[in-house]
Structure formats: structure tokens, C-alpha cells
Amino acid sequence: MNELQFETSPYLLQHANNPVHWKAWNPKSLELAKETNKLIIVSVGYSACHWCHVMEHETFEDTAAAAVMNRSFINIKVDREERPDIDAVYMKAVQIMTGRGGWPMNVVCLPDGRPVWGGTYFRKEEWMDTLEQLQQLYLSAPEKMLDYAEKLHQGINAISLVQQPDNNANFDADNLKALVEKWKKSFDWEFGGYSRAPKFMMPCNYSFLLRYAYQEKDSELSEFVNLTLTRMAYGGLFDTVGGGFSRYSVDMKWHVPHFEKMLYDNGQLVSLYSEAYRLTHNPLYKKTIEKTLSFISKELTAPNGGFYSALDADSLTTQGHLEEGAYYVWNKEELRTIVGEDFELFAIVFNINDFGYWENGNYVLIQSESLETIAQRFNLEVIELQNKKENWEKLLYASRKKRKKPRLDDKCLTSWNALMLKGFVDAYKAIGNESYLNIALKNADFIIENLWTSEGNLLHNHKNEKNTINGYLEDYCFVIEAFISLYETTLDGKWLQNSRQLTDYCFDHFYEPASGFFTFTSDIDTALITKHYELEDNVIVASNSAMANNLYKLGIYFENSYYEAVAQKMLNHILPNIDYPSAFSNWLHAFLNFSDSNKELAVCGENALENILLLQKEYLPNVVLAGTHKPSELPFLKARFEKGKDLFYLCQNKTCEQPLEDIISILNAIKC
Structure with a gap:
């Protein structure tokens, strides 16, 4: 029977009426494969995925295809958004086997979970023929399949290992400049973005390039970033009518999108446009921020303050047919x-x-x-x-x-909620709309009350008052980052304390001193066929690069040399091996944090909050801000408050200048 009716994932529930005897990924399903000695089909997708819907309609709703699957296989459906760990491991296998990846992703595995065949979208006849051939091979020559599985497993393990750099390898500002010059060769100077289609937005790329251009006074690079942000905001990637960005465009000019709207894209893009607005005061950027946050508030916000995950690419036409972009x-x-x-x-x-x-x-x-x-x-x-x-x-x-709206994926994912929370905070910093801060604070309370357990761990998902999955590193790193951002805006020390508590939990349950990195899954979770370290920045930044940036800031706030040393070690492993910088832009952001141009600023006095908010309207990517309106025990602020005075302590490399007493002077000092 189809067991997906018992799940909460909207994607799994979409498949609950298929004639395929789907099961969810759980110990019971995996044990059944071993007991019956059957091959496993692992089919991975997500609710807003157009081609996932196409394969479902053509194949998984077909009784003949279902009969082939049910007769010889244990069929497991996976929501990649709920189980990014499973998705990452089997995506490596598909990329080794086919040289590419995407969704839907379909893998056939031995009863022990090791993959032997896979790919993405398949037409029904090809799918059925291949499954029957694989089953016949498994019955007639299982040793061939076992041998291939072992070799493939070795390959997966090899690419999962963190490569140690040459002991003599080094990375400096000249290396970074050379990487940026190489990067420029891929730019599209007519429409922005990269000279290829489809075009993904990659907000972490442009956040870094905006900062690098600002700090290096590279006017050409600054022009390119603003060209990209302007062209993206012109649509059709951006929904000028209702607000919000789709996931990517299928063409060079950001015109025709793949119409699903994902929470993670919009959270990161609000942060990016907020940074750019603070630098340029371009009214187009402000309007883009406001429209996007209006869309989030109307369409993707739950009554309890949580944020839903996505709107589907497909919607009903006037004739009642699901069609991509119809809405x-x-x-x-x-x-x-x-x-x-x-x-x-x-x-x-x-x-x-x-x-x-x-x-x-x-x-x-x-x-x-x-x-x-x-x-x-x-x-x-x-x-x-x-x-x-x-x-x-x-x-x-x-x-x-x-019109009929696209279907809503109403699960709340901790990592994506944190990205959107930070988006609201960054918009508040840039624009000053207090409702944005209130929404962010409500979401932070939602995370604390629903997704942070008394045992100290975060949970990954929330739907119908249920949480079924333990948190991944992505949940921790983005919540830590969002809470730091809340501290910077409210000066409420509890957000820093929360960030430190979650960071220390990561060291206890995710960190591997031997590799110098954090694993994607906690040590309290059941192991998959290989470990996964998320190292490359993609449409969402890598959880390890986010942790490196978090450790840098927390190391300053708490004067914690261990945090700083771990972040430095991570950078030293990654930076010398960078070939294509677009996949490591958040690591390069962390490198700039440790450069001589970075500064720290302590704002102390009864007007500290007002002064912080004024400072945050400026684009100051190379300044770590802290502040207090009363005596503070935070190590970075300790003994710096003097009653009756507004004091600004500008520091660099753990050395502070004599405090200044007015905001104009401190801004001049920062920018000189």
C-alpha cells in the first residue's frame, strides 16, 4: 500500500494517491528492503518542482509503471527539503554516474542503500524498461551489481572527503584579485548575471562582489553588480505585480522564470537588495524589498509567525489543467x-x-x-x-x-525561516520600517518555542504542530546568523547568548577536529552511506562557510580565540584550493573579514540604540557592530560604558583607538 498518507510533507502527500506502493524514508522501510532482499528505488523531489509533477503524472500515476515498481522494488519517496542529507548523498552518486544532477532525482540502490543506477527525469517507457533490466541483472548476476556498487560507493566517499591543502599553500589579497579578474570573464554585461542560461540569482555571489567592489574601489565591478540587481528587479524573474522572486530564469535576460517561488531565495535576496540600497539608495531596490516582503507577509507567513516554504510553479488554467506559470x-x-x-x-x-x-x-x-x-x-x-x-x-x-493560486507548501523549515528572518532584519536596517523588525522578532520566538528543544538541539521541520526531523548544520548556522543580526539591531544580549549556545552545541555534535569542518548531520542521527560536508556555496551558502563567518563575529563579541582559530583553520583548508570563485563566494567573504580592512565598533551610551540604527543605514560591510546603553558583561563591551556619555570605540586587530563622541566623526574614521 501507499504509506505517504501518514506523512506531513506536502510533497509526499502529493504522491499519497499514486498506485505506487510508496514508503517514506525511515528505519522500517530500510529494514524491509534487507529482509526481503529487494532493490530500493529512492525518488527525490520537492513540492514546487515542475518536472517532478510531470514525472508523477506520466509515470507514478500510471498503473503499468506502478506494477513494475511494486512487484520487485521497495519504493521510497523523499522530500529533498525535509531531508537535504539524503538528497546530497545520492546527488553525488547521480553526478558521478551521469555528470549532471537535478530534480526529480531517481536512484536504484541495493538493499543496504548503496546506489547502482540513477538519473533525473525519465519518460515512462524508459523508466519501466530500465527497472526491469536492473531487476533481471540483480537476479541473474548480483555479483556484477555488488561490484559496481562498491566502486561507486568508493567514489562517493572520495568526493565526500575534505581535501587537505598543500602545507605550503597560501592565500592572500593578490590571489583574491586574480580570482575576481578570472570571475569577470563569465559576466553578462548586457543583462547582468553570468553569460549562460538558465540563470540562477546566486545572492551570495553578488553580496560578496558588492563588498569587494566597495572595499577595493572597483567601479567596474560595482557597475556590474548594480546592472545585475537592476535587471533582476525588472522582471519577469521578479513578480512586479505581486512581489517576490521565482527560482531562476530559463533565458539570458531574466525574463521567463521557472515560476516556483521559494522562501530561501526571497530571504537572501531581500538581504542582498537591502545591502545594495544602503550603499546606493536606489529607489528601485527599495521598492523591490517592499514588494517582496509584502508577498512574504501575505502568502508565506503563518499565524504563529513561521514562514511557509514555497509556492508551486504550476497552477490551474481556466480549463482546470495544471500548467506552469498559468497564474x-x-x-x-x-x-x-x-x-x-x-x-x-x-x-x-x-x-x-x-x-x-x-x-x-x-x-x-x-x-x-x-x-x-x-x-x-x-x-x-x-x-x-x-x-x-x-x-x-x-x-x-x-x-x-x-485566478486559482499555485499550491502552497506549508511546512516550515528552520533554516529557511532563519534566512527570511534575517531578510526582515536587514530590510529594517536599510529602510527603518518597524513592522519588519516586529515580524522578525515574532519569527525568532516561533523558532525558539517550536524548533529548539529543552535538550539543546534544533529541529528541522514544523507542520501541523509536529516536528519529525532533527536539525542539520544548515539549521544551526542560519539561526545563529539571524540571531546575531537581531542583536546588532536591538542590542538585546539574549540573541548573542542564544547564538553562542547553539554554536557550542554544533561543536559538541557536528564538529570534526581531524577534518577541521562541521558535518552536515548531527552525531545523534542515524548514519547514511557516507558523511556529507557542505562546503560549496550554491543558491544557498554552504553551512560550513556560514559557520566560519559566524565564528568570526562571535569570536570578537566573546573574545573567544578558539572560535577564531577554527574559522581560520577552515579558511586555510578551503581558500588555496579554489578554482571557480562563484562556488566559494561566502568563504571569500570570510577571508575579507580577517583582512586588515576589517574593523570593530563598540557603541556605548544611553543613546546607543539610536546611534546603532543610524550607523546601520550606512553600508559598512567591513565593520562588526556592538553596543550597549548600560554597563555590559559582554567581553567586547566590558568597562566601556560611561554614564552621561556617548562613546564610539573603533578597533582593529584587537587594538582600539581613543573613543570618539559623535557619530559624524566615527563615520569619517571608519571610511578613511
């Missing part, structure tokens, strides 16, 4: 009716032409010029065109609300 696209006559007499101007702003055309008579709204340029061409005031654009978007939003 978001428009035909010309529909737009003409909604917009009315302003349609010709609307069509220029949003490219209802060949540039904005998608397929089947549908358009995806996208700007290609600034409103200032268009207003000048038509002898309009910019504010007039801005008002028109806002009015058009309201009309479209009202019309779109009548």
Missing part, C-alpha cells in the same frame, strides 16, 4: 481590457512586444528601460509614470486574485 502570465487582449486607455504606454513599460513575449499568446511582464528614460521620451514627469505603474499593478493584482 502569472497574460495575453494582450486581457491586458488591454484591464489597463484601458493607458495600454499603449503600459505596453512600452512592460514590453508587450517581441521582447516580452513568452509562448502560446502569453507575455511575462518585464521592463527593459528605467522609468526615467521612458518618462523623458514621452515628456512625462517621472512621478507621474511611477504613479501610473503602481496603479496598473494594482489593477493586475486585483484581476489575478480571481
Whole structure:
């Protein structure tokens, strides 16, 4: 029977009525494979995945395909968002076997879990034929399968190991400059991003490049980052009508997205645009932040303060068929009716032409010029065109609300919640909207009350008041980072204490002194076929690089030399081996933290919070901020408070200058 009806994952529940006898990944399912000596099918996907839906409809809903699967295999469905550990391990196997990866991911394994075959999306006939051949081989020549499984397992273990650098290897500012120059060769100078399609947003890349350009006064690089952020905000990757970013665009110009909207993308992008707004004060960035957070508040926020995971790529058409992007696209006559007499101007702003055309008579709204340029061409005031654009978007939003919404993945994941929490905090720093801070604080309380146990460990998921999975390193590193950010904004020391407590738990249950890194799974969890160390930054930064950045800050706040030494050791292992910098941008961010340009600032006095908030409106990526409005026991702030005075202590390499007493002077000192 299909056992997914007993699960809480929206993705698993989507498959609960398949004729396939699906099981969830658990000890009982794995033991059954061993007892019956059956091969295992591990099928991994996620609820917002378009091609996962296609394979389900074509294959997993088909009785003939289900019969082949049920007859000879133990069939296990995995939600990659709930079990990123399983996904990571078997993705390595698929990449070794095929040279590529993606979702859905399908792997056939021996009864002990070692993979022997795999790939991504398969058409029904190919899937059935392959399964029957594999089953026949397993019955007739199992030794061949066992031999292949052993060799593949060795390969998985080999790429899972942390490579130790050459003892003589070193990394310095010249190495970094050379990497950035090499990086520039992959840039798309017309539309931003990289010169390839599909285009993923990679917010950690642009966060680092923004900082590097600022600190090195590289105007060309700064121009490129702003080109990228502007083009992404122009749409159609960005939903200008309802707010929020889709996961990636299938083309070079950020136009036609893969329409699912993921919480983790939007959390990181709000942080990125907030950083860029603090530097440039570009009103487009502010509007992008505000629209995105409005979308999160309306569509992905639970009553208890948690954030839901995603909206599906597919939605119902007027004919009742699931279709990718149906909720978001428009035909010309529909737009003409909604917009009315302003349609010709609307069509220029949003490219209802060949540039904005998608397929089947549908358009995806996208700007290609600034409103200032268009207003000048038509002898309009910019504010007039801005008002028109806002009015058009309201009309479209009202019309779109009548359509069937994409399906909601309403599980709450700790790591993604923390990324979105930090996004709200960063937006508050940049814009000053107090509701953003209140939402962040409510989410932090949700995490503490629902996802942090009395035994000290975090839990990974929450749905229907249930938590079923122990936390991964990604949960800890992003919660620690979010809590540090809350401290920087509120000066409430409890957030630092929480961060330190979670960090020490990571050292107890994730850290491996021999390798110098943190494993992805806790030592209290059942081991998989190999260990996983998350080292490369991707659409989400690697949990180890996030930990390195956290340890740097916590080492300063608590004057903890061990934290600092571990972060340095991690960097020394990673940096000399970097070949393609886009996969290590958050590590490079950590390298800049340890450079001579980084500073620490203690803000002490009765007006400390007000002064901190003023400072945070500035883009100061190379400054670690701390503050107090009363005597503090935090080591970095101890004995620095003097009643009746506002004091600013600027420090570098554990050496502090004489305190200054006004904010203008300290800003000048920071920037000199």
C-alpha cells in the first residue's frame, strides 16, 4: 500500500494517491528492503518542482509503471527539503554516474542503500524498461551489481572527503584579485548575471562582489553588480505585480522564470537588495524589498509567525489543467481590457512586444528601460509614470486574485525561516520600517518555542504542530546568523547568548577536529552511506562557510580565540584550493573579514540604540557592530560604558583607538 498518507510533507502527500506502493524514508522501510532482499528505488523531489509533477503524472500515476515498481522494488519517496542529507548523498552518486544532477532525482540502490543506477527525469517507457533490466541483472548476476556498487560507493566517499591543502599553500589579497579578474570573464554585461542560461540569482555571489567592489574601489565591478540587481528587479524573474522572486530564469535576460517561488531565495535576496540600497539608495531596490516582503507577509507567513516554504510553479488554467506559470502570465487582449486607455504606454513599460513575449499568446511582464528614460521620451514627469505603474499593478493584482493560486507548501523549515528572518532584519536596517523588525522578532520566538528543544538541539521541520526531523548544520548556522543580526539591531544580549549556545552545541555534535569542518548531520542521527560536508556555496551558502563567518563575529563579541582559530583553520583548508570563485563566494567573504580592512565598533551610551540604527543605514560591510546603553558583561563591551556619555570605540586587530563622541566623526574614521 501507499504509506505517504501518514506523512506531513506536502510533497509526499502529493504522491499519497499514486498506485505506487510508496514508503517514506525511515528505519522500517530500510529494514524491509534487507529482509526481503529487494532493490530500493529512492525518488527525490520537492513540492514546487515542475518536472517532478510531470514525472508523477506520466509515470507514478500510471498503473503499468506502478506494477513494475511494486512487484520487485521497495519504493521510497523523499522530500529533498525535509531531508537535504539524503538528497546530497545520492546527488553525488547521480553526478558521478551521469555528470549532471537535478530534480526529480531517481536512484536504484541495493538493499543496504548503496546506489547502482540513477538519473533525473525519465519518460515512462524508459523508466519501466530500465527497472526491469536492473531487476533481471540483480537476479541473474548480483555479483556484477555488488561490484559496481562498491566502486561507486568508493567514489562517493572520495568526493565526500575534505581535501587537505598543500602545507605550503597560501592565500592572500593578490590571489583574491586574480580570482575576481578570472570571475569577470563569465559576466553578462548586457543583462547582468553570468553569460549562460538558465540563470540562477546566486545572492551570495553578488553580496560578496558588492563588498569587494566597495572595499577595493572597483567601479567596474560595482557597475556590474548594480546592472545585475537592476535587471533582476525588472522582471519577469521578479513578480512586479505581486512581489517576490521565482527560482531562476530559463533565458539570458531574466525574463521567463521557472515560476516556483521559494522562501530561501526571497530571504537572501531581500538581504542582498537591502545591502545594495544602503550603499546606493536606489529607489528601485527599495521598492523591490517592499514588494517582496509584502508577498512574504501575505502568502508565506503563518499565524504563529513561521514562514511557509514555497509556492508551486504550476497552477490551474481556466480549463482546470495544471500548467506552469498559468497564474502569472497574460495575453494582450486581457491586458488591454484591464489597463484601458493607458495600454499603449503600459505596453512600452512592460514590453508587450517581441521582447516580452513568452509562448502560446502569453507575455511575462518585464521592463527593459528605467522609468526615467521612458518618462523623458514621452515628456512625462517621472512621478507621474511611477504613479501610473503602481496603479496598473494594482489593477493586475486585483484581476489575478480571481485566478486559482499555485499550491502552497506549508511546512516550515528552520533554516529557511532563519534566512527570511534575517531578510526582515536587514530590510529594517536599510529602510527603518518597524513592522519588519516586529515580524522578525515574532519569527525568532516561533523558532525558539517550536524548533529548539529543552535538550539543546534544533529541529528541522514544523507542520501541523509536529516536528519529525532533527536539525542539520544548515539549521544551526542560519539561526545563529539571524540571531546575531537581531542583536546588532536591538542590542538585546539574549540573541548573542542564544547564538553562542547553539554554536557550542554544533561543536559538541557536528564538529570534526581531524577534518577541521562541521558535518552536515548531527552525531545523534542515524548514519547514511557516507558523511556529507557542505562546503560549496550554491543558491544557498554552504553551512560550513556560514559557520566560519559566524565564528568570526562571535569570536570578537566573546573574545573567544578558539572560535577564531577554527574559522581560520577552515579558511586555510578551503581558500588555496579554489578554482571557480562563484562556488566559494561566502568563504571569500570570510577571508575579507580577517583582512586588515576589517574593523570593530563598540557603541556605548544611553543613546546607543539610536546611534546603532543610524550607523546601520550606512553600508559598512567591513565593520562588526556592538553596543550597549548600560554597563555590559559582554567581553567586547566590558568597562566601556560611561554614564552621561556617548562613546564610539573603533578597533582593529584587537587594538582600539581613543573613543570618539559623535557619530559624524566615527563615520569619517571608519571610511578613511
